[in-house]
Amino acid sequence: MSRLPEPTGSTGLPEQTHSAGSRTRSDQHESATSSDRGDQGDSPTLRPMSYRVARSTRSSRLFSAALGVLLITLISLPWWADNGPMRLIAEMAYFLALAQLWNLLAGYAGLVSVGQQAFVGLGGYTLFALTDWYGVHPLWALALAGLMAALVSVPVALAVFRLRGAYFAVGTWVVAEIFQLFVAQVPRLGGGSGYSLTPAIVRSIAADRGTRDQVLYWIALALAVAVTAAVYAVLRSRHGLALTAIRDSERASRSLGVDTWRTKLFIYVVTAGCTGVIGAFIFLLKLRISPASGFDVNDWTVVVIFMVVIGGIGTMEGPIVGMLLYFGLREWLADYGSWYLILLGAVAVVVMLRAQRGLWGWVESRFGLSLFPIRRQLVILPGTGQGESRE
Amino acid sequence: MNVMTILIQGTLLGGLYALFAIGLSLTFGIMRVVNIAHGDLITLAAFAALVVTDTLAISPFVALGVVVPLFFALGYLLQRGLLNRTLGDSILPPLLVTFGLSVIIQNVLLEVFGANIRRLPVGNLETASLQLPAGIAIGVFPLIVFAAALICLGALQYLLYRTRLGRAFRATSDDPETAELMGIDNRHLYALAMGIALAFTALAGVLFAIRTTFDPASGPIRLIFAFEAVIIGGLGSLWGTLLGGVVLGIAQSIGAAISLEWQILAGHIAFMIILVLKPDGLFPRTQD
Amino acid sequence: MSLLSTHGLCAHYGDFQALFGVDVYIERGETVAVIGANGAGKSTLLRAMIGLLPSAPAMVRLDGEPVGNLPAHDLVRRGVALVPEGRRLFRSLSVEENLRLGGDFLAPGAWTLPRVYELFPRLAERRDSPATLLSGGEQQMVAIGRALLSNPRVLLCDELSLGLAPIIVREIYARLATVAASGTTLVIVEQDISRALESADRFYCMQKGRVSLAGACGTVTVDRAALTQAYFGL
Ligand SMILES: Nc1ncnc2c1ncn2[C@@H]1O[C@H](COP(=O)(O)OP(=O)(O)OP(=O)(O)O)[C@@H](O)[C@H]1O
Numbered sequence: 046m047s048r049l050p051e052p053t054g055s056t057g058l059p060e061q062t063h064s065a066g067s068r069t070r071s072d073q074h075e076s077a078t079s080s081d082r083g084d085q086g087d088s089p090t091l092r093p094m095s096y097r098v099a100r101s102t103r104s105s106r107l108f109s110a111a112l113g114v115l116l117i118t119l120i121s122l123p124w125w126a127d128n129g130p131m132r133l134i135a136e137m138a139y140f141l142a143l144a145q146l147w148n149l150l151a152g153y154a155g156l157v158s159v160g161q162q163a164f165v166g167l168g169g170y171t172l173f174a175l176t177d178w179y180g181v182h183p184l185w186a187l188a189l190a191g192l193m194a195a196l197v198s199v200p201v202a203l204a205v206f207r208l209r210g211a212y213f214a215v216g217t218w219v220v221a222e223i224f225q226l227f228v229a230q231v232p233r234l235g236g237g238s239g240y241s242l243t244p245a246i247v248r249s250i251a252a253d254r255g256t257r258d259q260v261l262y263w264i265a266l267a268l269a270v271a272v273t274a275a276v277y278a279v280l281r282s283r284h285g286l287a288l289t290a291i292r293d294s295e296r297a298s299r300s301l302g303v304d305t306w307r308t309k310l311f312i313y314v315v316t317a318g319c320t321g322v323i324g325a326f327i328f329l330l331k332l333r334i335s336p337a338s339g340f341d342v343n344d345w346t347v348v349v350i351f352m353v354v355i356g357g358i359g360t361m362e363g364p365i366v367g368m369l370l371y372f373g374l375r376e377w378l379a380d381y382g383s384w385y386l387i388l389l390g391a392v393a394v395v396v397m398l399r400a401q402r403g404l405w406g407w408v409e410s411r412f413g414l415s416l417f418p419i420r421r422q423l424v425i426l427p428g429t430g431q432g433e434s435r436e
Numbered sequence: 437m438n439v440m441t442i443l444i445q446g447t448l449l450g451g452l453y454a455l456f457a458i459g460l461s462l463t464f465g466i467m468r469v470v471n472i473a474h475g476d477l478i479t480l481a482a483f484a485a486l487v488v489t490d491t492l493a494i495s496p497f498v499a500l501g502v503v504v505p506l507f508f509a510l511g512y513l514l515q516r517g518l519l520n521r522t523l524g525d526s527i528l529p530p531l532l533v534t535f536g537l538s539v540i541i542q543n544v545l546l547e548v549f550g551a552n553i554r555r556l557p558v559g560n561l562e563t564a565s566l567q568l569p570a571g572i573a574i575g576v577f578p579l580i581v582f583a584a585a586l587i588c589l590g591a592l593q594y595l596l597y598r599t600r601l602g603r604a605f606r607a608t609s610d611d612p613e614t615a616e617l618m619g620i621d622n623r624h625l626y627a628l629a630m631g632i633a634l635a636f637t638a639l640a641g642v643l644f645a646i647r648t649t650f651d652p653a654s655g656p657i658r659l660i661f662a663f664e665a666v667i668i669g670g671l672g673s674l675w676g677t678l679l680g681g682v683v684l685g686i687a688q689s690i691g692a693a694i695s696l697e698w699q700i701l702a703g704h705i706a707f708m709i710i711l712v713l714k715p716d717g718l719f720p721r722t723q724d
Numbered sequence: 725m726s727l728l729s730t731h732g733l734c735a736h737y738g739d740f741q742a743l744f745g746v747d748v749y750i751e752r753g754e755t756v757a758v759i760g761a762n763g764a765g766k767s768t769l770l771r772a773m774i775g776l777l778p779s780a781p782a783m784v785r786l787d788g789e790p791v792g793n794l795p796a797h798d799l800v801r802r803g804v805a806l807v808p809e810g811r812r813l814f815r816s817l818s819v820e821e822n823l824r825l826g827g828d829f830l831a832p833g834a835w836t837l838p839r840v841y842e843l844f845p846r847l848a849e850r851r852d853s854p855a856t857l858l859s860g861g862e863q864q865m866v867a868i869g870r871a872l873l874s875n876p877r878v879l880l881c882d883e884l885s886l887g888l889a890p891i892i893v894r895e896i897y898a899r900l901a902t903v904a905a906s907g908t909t910l911v912i913v914e915q916d917i918s919r920a921l922e923s924a925d926r927f928y929c930m931q932k933g934r935v936s937l938a939g940a941c942g943t944v945t946v947d948r949a950a951l952t953q954a955y956f957g958l
């Protein structure tokens with residue numbers, strides 16, 4: 046699955062993407078002329094050339110602007126819309142976060158997990174236990190739930206990392222089953238029948254219902270944005286480059302000294318921690334958790350996998366596209382029971398057979414659009430020597 | 437409960453799990469892919485047998501004569517028409533396509549048959565048991581299932597090691613490109629392998645449906661049992677699969693003796709322990 | 725009409741082009757050597773001829789029919805066989821199983837298991853041992869025997885001498901001469917130029933994916949200087 050090179054037409058301007066204020070400085074920081082770098086004089090025919098390292102594309106800058114407008118609209122939503130859209134958007138937001146995380150795990154690190162519901166449920170139960178047993182404030186409990194999930198994911202990884210490929214997938218699923226069966230055995234967590242947050246805990250977020258809904262809505266938005274930004278940051282970091290290398294060829298990158306095991310472990314633990322926070326948040330929203338709902342493979346993993354696969358696995362944009370499509374289909378087929386799942390399954394199968402990089406992969410190769418440029422590109426400044434580009 | 441009884445019941449239950457595992461093990465051995473829809477195909481076979489017994493008013497054992505060939509054909513077509521296209525360097529396509537199939541099968545069954553719990557009736561065979569000395573009773577039907585597992589594994593052993601088709605399977609598993617140089621059409625061979633795997637799966641599904649209740653959502657846990665048996669036994673080892681099934685079965689019956697809720701959990705825990713202590717399984721594949 | 729021929733054959737590994745318009749022909753009953761430096765494209769040529777690398781239909785012809793797009797198993801059925809570079813025995817099969825598999829899925833013919841054992845008597849002694857436990861020379865014999873059991877009209881051999889002691893190489897080439905004498909057409913890829921020219925009727929020399937020289941192997945006809953130039957591109 047090698048990535049298509051971005052067309053040069055859309056990479057003409059050397060700019061860093063997001064931080065408009067520091068643009069100039071970072072450009073200077075990263076640009077150089079080859080004559081600065083000691084004259085090897087090995088190719089006298091080449092004129093000195095200057096280049097810059099750029100990762101943005103024109104479409105990505107347009108997109109950043111649109112994203113800003115969208116975010117402001119969404120943030121201000123509680124002041125001008127009613128509860129219905131707010132609830133739907135909050136749900137979309139946490140699904141987007143889950144999808145981004147699964148995409149990082151499967152699409153970039155090659156760790157196809159079918160057991161992320163383990164950390165959703167774990168996060169949820171941790172929040173319930175911390176707030177109920179120890180009186181921790183729910184918002185603090187969100188963070189602690191993430192920590193808990195990350196901690197637990199380490200021994201889990203030590204076990205399931207012994208399995209490869211599809212066996213890894215089923216192995217993670219077994220872990221989630223164990224968590225579910227185990228929690229059902231703990232009477233203090235409500236056993237098999239479940240557990241509700243007390244009104245006092247709920248009120249500690251905000252005294253009145255309206256404010257509470259707003260706060261939770263904003264948290265949902267913040268989670269989606271933070272997770273997307275974090276995944277983006279990871280992908281652009283050294284770890285991220287290593288990941289792309291691993292994905293493209295595990296053996297080659299190992300021979301280059303990329304420590305695939307530790308990189309994968311890092312991604313697995315980070316993903317589990319974030320999934321734990323989102324799980325805690327989901328059940329803070331729902332106010333009730335049970336082993337069946339907390340560790341539901343369909344809700345927290347199957348649907349998420351479909352979003353990513355259909356939208357475009359291994360792309361930042363794919364989860365967004367897939368999430369929007371999923372909610373569209375769900376609303377559209379709301380009256381047809383589980384047919385929307387059947388349809389999603391069929392679409393995912395067709396996508397995997399026909400367009401392995403999903404809808405977004407198709408858009409990207411067709412129109413050369415890239416909203417989250419990850420790879421650095423060498424942009425040769427006009428009027429200098431002949432170009433080369435690297436990733 | 438008597439320790440002997442627990443061990444015997446666990447062993448017999450292991451026969452069923454070995455039957456679940458055969459198809460999974462065979463397709464992994466030959467094509468190096470794991471069919472995530474395996475459990476749902478077991479359930480599908482159970483429902484197919486239900487329909488056949490109801491419409492033709494025949495015993496589930498006779499229905500096997502319809503369901504098993506049907507599943508062979510289904511497996512052949514599935515591999516030839518769909519799964520062969522997913523084979524390649526990346527593990528994602530086969531994994532996610534079979535995952536999609538799993539969800540499709542579950543939900544179609546749900547739409548068609550509803551969420552009710554079903555069972556295939558076989559009259560008093562369900563409860564018949566043999567009395568052994570020392571007050572130990574062995575269910576006749578579990579014994580039949582265990583015998584079926586032995587026969588299936590024996591048949592598979594014969595197929596793989598005594599026939600030219602078996603040679604071709606092993607060769608293709610070693611080196612598919614060179615197998616083509618022997619005049620073997622890999623796409624056809626893979627389809628045959630999936631057909632055979634699903635024939636075993638159909639048998640497993642029907643026997644399971646006689647032994648316990650089932651519903652459209654019982655697939656995933658059967659996949660997990662099959663998977664645990666395969667990993668405990670050692671990937672790609674034929675008789676290891678039986679051993680893995682038996683270990684899982686015994687762990688579950690020990691768990692069940694503690695309390696009914698512990699049955700499945702005990703099996704999972706045994707699996708985890710073996711995964712950590714002996715990641716290649718109890719019966720690692722040496723040379724075959 | 726030649727038995728097997730290529731016409732402007734091009735072959736690619738992903739973006740990398742390994743063959744650039746190669747034209748060769750193989751007549752019935754002759755032995756043709758293909759020589760060339762490492763990476764010249766000799767193996768690629770054989771792989772394209774037998775359909776392991778797909779090409780445009782008309783780029784490879786068997787009995788004059790276009791077969792470039794057919795899969796390898798089809799070409800094997802039509803009488804082409806390959807002894808692949810590095811032997812590629814099936815490691816989970818015994819010696820005899822490896823040999824049998826060569827003919828299992830193909831029409832029977834003059835080559836039978838006893839006849840292969842007659843050609844390579846030491847394989848008979850090791851018939852039940854796992855193929856990977858054999859010495860390199862014995863493994864090469866299994867690979868040749870396995871290909872012969874498909875009763876090919878044309879047998880493509882890729883670097884039979886790779887990693888073998890000279891005495892074993894001599895033995896194997898002596899056996900190959902028997903095979904050629906029985907009427908089988910041979911294409912031999914070989915690094916050892918003298919050995920290749922000795923065993924063949926004609927030769928092709930390849931360089932960087934192209935045929936750089938072709939000719940008959942007759943006694944004095946090969947111009948050594950021209951060959952060196954064609955081989956190394958000096
Ligand atoms: N699987 C492959 N992927 C990419 N490139 C390949 C592959 N196999 C061969 N090549 C390249 O194709 C070219 C021709 O290779 P080929 O194996 O045909 O050469 P050869 O003449 O057989 O060499 P040798 O004497 O080393 O066997 C070489 O440059 C080689 O690097």
Ligand SMILES: [Mg+2]
Nearest residue numbers: 766767768809
């Ligand atoms: Mg070669």
